[in-house]
Amino acid sequence: xxxTLTIFVQEVKNYFLSPIxxxxxxxxxxxxxxxxxxxxxxxPRTIAAAQSSGLLDMLKQNxxxxxxxxxxxxxxxxxxxxxxxxxxxxxxxxxxxxxxDELLLTSPIGVGKIMLGKYLGGVLFVLALLCITLxxxxxxxHYSAPDPGVTISSYLALVLFIAAAVGIGxxxxxxxxxxxxxxxxCLIIELIFATFGGVAQxxxxxxxxxxxxxxxxxxxxxxFFDGVIRSSDLLFFAGMIFLxxxxxxxxxxxxxxx
Amino acid sequence: MIKIDGLTKxxxxxxxxxxxxxxxxxxxxxxxLGPNGAGKTTTMRILTGFMPSxxxxxxxxxxxxxxxxxxxxxxxxxxxxxxxxYHDMRVESYLQFVAKIKGVSRRKRxxxxxxxxxxxALDEKRSAIIRSLSKGxxxxxxxxxxxxxxxxxxxxxxxxxxxxxxxxxxxxxxxKSLGENRTVILSTHILAEVTMTxxxxxxxxxxxxxxxxxxxxxxxxxxxxxxxxKLVAEAEGEEGVAGLAASDDNTPKEVTP
Numbered sequence: 001x002x003x004t005l006t007i008f009v010q011e012v013k014n015y016f017l018s019p020i021x022x023x024x025x026x027x028x029x030x031x032x033x034x035x036x037x038x039x040x041x042x043x044p045r046t047i048a049a050a051q052s053s054g055l056l057d058m059l060k061q062n063x064x065x066x067x068x069x070x071x072x073x074x075x076x077x078x079x080x081x082x083x084x085x086x087x088x089x090x091x092x093x094x095x096x097x098x099x100x101d102e103l104l105l106t107s108p109i110g111v112g113k114i115m116l117g118k119y120l121g122g123v124l125f126v127l128a129l130l131c132i133t134l135x136x137x138x139x140x141x142h143y144s145a146p147d148p149g150v151t152i153s154s155y156l157a158l159v160l161f162i163a164a165a166v167g168i169g170x171x172x173x174x175x176x177x178x179x180x181x182x183x184x185x186c187l188i189i190e191l192i193f194a195t196f197g198g199v200a201q202x203x204x205x206x207x208x209x210x211x212x213x214x215x216x217x218x219x220x221x222x223x224f225f226d227g228v229i230r231s232s233d234l235l236f237f238a239g240m241i242f243l244x245x246x247x248x249x250x251x252x253x254x255x256x257x258x
Numbered sequence: 259m260i261k262i263d264g265l266t267k268x269x270x271x272x273x274x275x276x277x278x279x280x281x282x283x284x285x286x287x288x289x290x291l292g293p294n295g296a297g298k299t300t301t302m303r304i305l306t307g308f309m310p311s312x313x314x315x316x317x318x319x320x321x322x323x324x325x326x327x328x329x330x331x332x333x334x335x336x337x338x339x340x341x342x343x344y345h346d347m348r349v350e351s352y353l354q355f356v357a358k359i360k361g362v363s364r365r366k367r368x369x370x371x372x373x374x375x376x377x378x379a380l381d382e383k384r385s386a387i388i389r390s391l392s393k394g395x396x397x398x399x400x401x402x403x404x405x406x407x408x409x410x411x412x413x414x415x416x417x418x419x420x421x422x423x424x425x426x427x428x429x430x431x432x433x434k435s436l437g438e439n440r441t442v443i444l445s446t447h448i449l450a451e452v453t454m455t456x457x458x459x460x461x462x463x464x465x466x467x468x469x470x471x472x473x474x475x476x477x478x479x480x481x482x483x484x485x486x487x488k489l490v491a492e493a494e495g496e497e498g499v500a501g502l503a504a505s506d507d508n509t510p511k512e513v514t515p
Binding site for chain 2: 010
C-alpha cells in the first residue's frame with residue numbers, strides 16, 4: 001500500500017510541477033467562470049420564462065439548484081470531458097516515452113499498484129479543478145438559499161463522472177506511446193458514452209434502446225442532479241471505474257508479453 | 259547466483275533469443291558481448307523481470323523470475339541502456355523516489371541515498387534538475403538508481419555508451435569497485451572494457467551462445483578484439499552452413515578488423 005502511495009504522490013507532484021497543468025487549470029477557470037456568469041445572470045430571465053410557461057408552478061426543486069447550479073455543473077461536466085484526456089494522456093505514455101517504465105516494471109512493485117497510484121493521482125488533480133467551482137457555489141449559498149442536499153448529490157455525480165473518465169484516460173494512455181493518440185482516443189470513448197443517450201431514443205428496437213440508454217453518462221447523472229442517489233447509478237459508475245482501471249492493468253501486462 | 263536454462267524469446271515470428279543457457283557465479287563480473295541485435299538487451303530485460311520469456315527457466319538467487327518476480331526484483335539493480343530518469347526531478351529526490359519503490363525502509367533510506375550519491379560522485383549535483391545534467395552525470399544517476407537498494411546483482415546495459423574517455427574510466431573504476439562484493443552483468447561494445455573489468459565473458463550472436471569462458475582462457479592466444487571477431491564470424495559461418503545444409507566446409511571465415 002505504501003508503494004501505491006509513493007506512485008500516487010509522485011504523480012500528483014508531477015502534475016503540479018508541469019506547466020501544462022497550470023494551462024489546463026487556467027482554461028478550466030475561464031470556461032467554468034463563463035458558465036457560472038451566464039447561468040447566474042440569466043437567472044431572472046429563465047425564471048420569468050418558466051413562470052409564463054407554467055413550469056415554475058410544477059417545479060418541486062429549489063430554483064437556484066434547478067436554474068443555476070445544475071446547468072452550471074452540467075457545463076462543467078462537458079468542459080471536463082474535453083480536459084480530462086489532456087490531463088490523463090501522459091499517465092503511462094510518458095513513462096514509456098522516457099523509458100521510466102523500465103524502472104517501474106523492474107522494481108519490486110506490482111503493475112496493479114502502479115496503475116492504482118497513477119489513477120488516483122489523475123483523479124485527485126481533476127478533483128482539485130472541480131474544487132474551484134465550489135467558490136461559485138459558496139457565492140450562491142451566501143446570497144441565496146440553494147438546497148444543500150441536491151447540491152451535494154449533483155457534485156457526487158461529477159465526482160463519479162471524473163473517476164470513470166480518468167479511468168478511460170488511464171487505459172488509452174497505456175495502449176500507445178503517442179500522447180496525442182492517447183488523448184484523442186480517450187475523448188472519443190467519452191463522447192461515445194455521451195451520445196448513446198441521444199441514439200437510444202431513435203433506435204427502433206426497445207431492448208437496444210434500453211441498453212444504449214443504460215450506458216450513457218447522462219442517464220446516470222440526471223438522477224443525482226435531481227437529488228436522488230440510486231444504487232443502480234452508483235453501480236454503473238463503480239463498474240465503469242473498475243472496468244477501465246482493470247483494462248489499463250491488463251494492457252500494461254499484455255504489452256510485456258508481446 | 260544466476261542460472262539460465264534454455265531461454266527463448268520470440269517477438270512475433272522473430273526469434274530474439276534461442277535456447278540460451280549460462281550460469282553466473284556469485285561475485286563474478288560477467289562481460290556480456292555480442293553484435294547489435296544479438297539479443298543482449300532482451301536477455302537482460304527477461305532476467306530483470308521487465309518482460310517474460312517465451313520459454314526456458316531463469317533462476318536468480320534461487321527464485322524463478324516467472325513465479326517469484328518480486329523476490330528477484332529485490333535482488334537485482336538494473337541500469338537500462340537509456341537511464342530511466344524523470345527529467346523534471348532533482349537528483350536527490352529522484353533517488354529518494356527510487357529507494358521508496360525499491361522497498362528501502364524509511365529508516366535506511368536517507369543513508370542509502372547518501373551512499374550512492376557518494377559512490378557515484380554526485381554530491382555537487384544532488385540538487386540539480388536532471389534535465390540540466392550532462393550525459394555523463396545522467397549515466398551516473400542511472401547507475402546510482404540501480405544501486406540504491408543495495409542489490410546483490412547489478413545488470414548494466416552499456417553503462418559507458420556516449421561518455422567521454424575520462425568519464426568512461428571513472429565509470430569503469432566504479433563498476434570494478436562495485437564488483438568486489440556483488441555479481442555484475444555488464445553488456446558493452448567496448449571490448450577493452452571487458453578485459454579490464456570482467457572475470458568472465460559471454461558472447462552471443464543471433465540470440466545464440468557463441469562462447470562462455472574465463473577472460474584469461476579467451477585472451478591466451480589473441481587479444482579480445484580478435485577473439486570476438488573470430489568467434490562471431492565462426493558463428494555466422496556455422497549458421498550459413500546450417501541454413502544451406504549443403505556444404506561441409508566448416509572453416510571459419512577470417513575477418514580482419
